[in-house]
Structures are given as C-alpha cells and as structure tokens.
Amino acid sequence: MRILSGIQPSGTIHIGNYFGMIKKMVEGQNDGELFAFIASYHALTTVKEKELLEKNIFEAAVNFLALGMDPEKSTFWVQHHVKEVLELYWILSNHTSMGLLERAHSYKDKTARGIQANHGLFSYPVLMAADILLFDSNIVPVGKDQIQHVEMTRDIANSFNNHYKTDILVLPEAKVDEVVATVPGTDGAKMSKSYGNTIDMFGSAKTIKKQVMGIVTDSKELHEPKDYTTCNIYKLCELFMNEDELNELQQRYATPGEGYGHFKMTLLDKINEHFAPYAARREELLNNPKEVNEILAHGAQKARKIAQVKMEKIRNIVGL
Numbered sequence: 610m611r612i613l614s615g616i617q618p619s620g621t622i623h624i625g626n627y628f629g630m631i632k633k634m635v636e637g638q639n640d641g642e643l644f645a646f647i648a649s650y651h652a653l654t655t656v657k658e659k660e661l662l663e664k665n666i667f668e669a670a671v672n673f674l675a676l677g678m679d680p681e682k683s684t685f686w687v688q689h690h691v692k693e694v695l696e697l698y699w700i701l702s703n704h705t706s707m708g709l710l711e712r713a714h715s716y717k718d719k720t721a722r723g724i725q726a727n728h729g730l731f732s733y734p735v736l737m738a739a740d741i742l743l744f745d746s747n748i749v750p751v752g753k754d755q756i757q758h759v760e761m762t763r764d765i766a767n768s769f770n771n772h773y774k775t776d777i778l779v780l781p782e783a784k785v786d787e788v789v790a791t792v793p794g795t796d797g798a799k800m801s802k803s804y805g806n807t808i809d810m811f812g813s814a815k816t817i818k819k820q821v822m823g824i825v826t827d828s829k830e831l832h833e834p835k836d837y838t839t840c841n842i843y844k845l846c847e848l849f850m851n852e853d854e855l856n857e858l859q860q861r862y863a864t865p866g867e868g869y870g871h872f873k874m875t876l877l878d879k880i881n882e883h884f885a886p887y888a889a890r891r892e893e894l895l896n897n898p899k900e901v902n903e904i905l906a907h908g909a910q911k912a913r914k915i916a917q918v919k920m921e922k923i924r925n926i927v928g929l
Contacts, residue, residue, distance in 0.1 A: 610641035613746035618665035623807035625792035625800030635677035676892035685907035693916035738762040759783035
C-alpha cells in the first residue's frame with residue numbers, strides 16, 4: 610500500500626499542525642510505503658518572494674526531519690526536484706474539463722478571501738492529481754476540505770484511462786481521520802495561524818511562554834474551585850498528559866488555592882518537555898544544511914526513479 614502526503618512549506622508550525630497531521634504522518638511510515646513531498650510548486654500560488662520560498666522549503670524539511678521523518682523508511686523530497694510531475698500535469702490538463710475545475714470549492718474559497726485569481730490557482734487540482742497519480746498512490750490522507758481534490762483526481766484518472774483504454778493510472782482513495790480532535794487555540798477556537806491563536810512548537814522560549822500565558826480563561830479567583838471540563842488550558846493538557854497526570858490535574862482544579870496562571874505553567878512545562886528532543890534535533894539540522902540537502906537529494910533520486918519509469922509508459926500511451 611502506497612501512501613502519499615504533500616507538505617506545504619508555510620514557515621512556522623504550531624502544536625495544532627503537529628497533533629492534527631504531522632504526528633500521524635510520521636507514525637504512518639510504519640503503516641505502508643510513505644511518499645511525502647514538500648509542495649514547492651503549489652506554494653507559488655501564494656508565495657511570490659524567492660528568499661521567503663527558499664527559507665520556507667528548507668525549514669519545512671528541517672521541521673519534518675526533526676519530528677521523525679525517516680528517509681530510510683519513507684521517500685521524502687521537494688516537489689520541484691522531480692520535474693516529471695509538470696509533464697504529467699500538462700498531459701492530465703488535456704483530460705480535465707473546465708466544468709470540473711470550476712466546481713472546486715478550494716478555488717472559490719481562496720478567491721473569496723482575496724487571493725488573486727490566476728491560472729495556477731485555478732489548475733491547482735490538476736497538479737495535485739499529477740502528484741498523486743505519478744506515484745501510483747493508493748491512499749491520500751487529507752483533511753475534509755481536501756476530499757474533493759482526491760475525488761477530482763479520480764475523475765481525471767478515469768477520463769485518461771477511458772480515453773486510452775488502459776488502467777495505467779491508479780485510482781486513489783482519500784483517507785480522513787474522523788477521530789482527530791480539533792486542537793484548540795489560545796482563544797478556544799481551532800488553532801490556526803489565520804486566527805492568531807497558535808502555540809509554536811519551535812519558537813523562542815519567550816514567545817512560547819507568552820502564547821501559553823495568553824490562553825483565554827474565565828475570571829475565577831484563587832479561592833474558587835475551577836471547572837476543568839470547560840477550560841482551554843486543560844484541553845491542551847490532554848494532548849500531553851497521561852491518565853494519572855490528568856486525574857491529578859483535575860484534583861488541582863477542584864481544590865481552591867491555585868489560579869489559572871499555575872495551570873498555564875504546568876502546561877508550559879509539558880510542552881517544553883515534549884518537544885525538547887525534537888527542538889535539539891532541529892537545531893542540529895539547522896546548523897548542518899549540507900545534511901538536510903543530502904537527505905532531500907536522496908529522496909528526490911528515489912522519487913525520480915519511479916517517476917521516470919511511470920512517465921515513459923504514459924508517453925508511450927499518448928504517443929510522445
């Protein structure tokens with residue numbers, strides 16, 4: 610079973626990213642043959658500054674390697690290092706109807722939020738289809754907002770296969786983890802950079818402390834017992850604590866004498882403890898870009914070997 614995931618090079622990552630996607634992706638290296646790439650071409654729809662894009666790509670690679678992406682267990686590369694994806698993108702474009710693209714929710718949502726409408730944004734689902742189909746991907750883990758893109762990939766693949774009377778393109782299945790809890794931000798809403806309510810994984814100690822101390826709570830005072838079931842601090846502690854630790858924390862909430870500041874410091878200690886080994890590995894990688902680039906080059910070589918074989922077959926089918 611081949612699993613494919615695309616990683617947006619979006620700069621700073623927060624604990625919502627980690628528990629919502631990254632942790633499961635890293636664990637997925639033991640569930641099948643994992644192909645994971647940094648979506649550098651896709652990023653061009655929103656990032657137009659050369660230095661920023663290069664920085665984000667490098668930091669995305671460092672972050673995922675630090676968090677457990679194993680180049681021996683997976684194939685991990687940067688999208689633009691495997692040019693075959695663009696060739697397949699163009700071939701598939703000729704089997705993609707305008708009506709299919711016009712129905713894309715993501716395009717409508719992004720343009721409604723003020724992102725400039727252009728061909729790259731409009732044809733984004735075709736490039737995503739090329740990413741998936743180039744590597745015979747069986748499973749594509751996605752959020753609910755990306756299910757439509759996997760369905761469009763199936764439509765495009767069916768159109769190609771039917772036209773050429775072949776089964777060369779494998780039809781992928783979207784995998785949505787229904788049990789992933791929404792990680793609350795510092796204001797209780799879903800943690801998101803667009804909401805400004807995140808807690809960084811790899812920020813400075815000062816920044817992370819400021820974010821944790823900014824978690825919104827009610828106004829109960831030290832002498833009052835507190836309700837852990839409605840508290841944002843407790844909900845975040847659930848991500849880091851075992852059952853015994855949570856039972857102890859519940860008792861502290863029920864016992865007068867501590868304020869929310871004490872509980873925030875408990876959470877801060879847990880966050881720092883959990884991510885300390887990853888942060889140390891991240892520092893090593895940041896200080897050794899040669900190692901990072903060698904890992905990415907190795908991954909690209911593995912991916913390109915598969916892509917070249919696939920494209921040779923497709924070229925032969927279409928007459929190129």
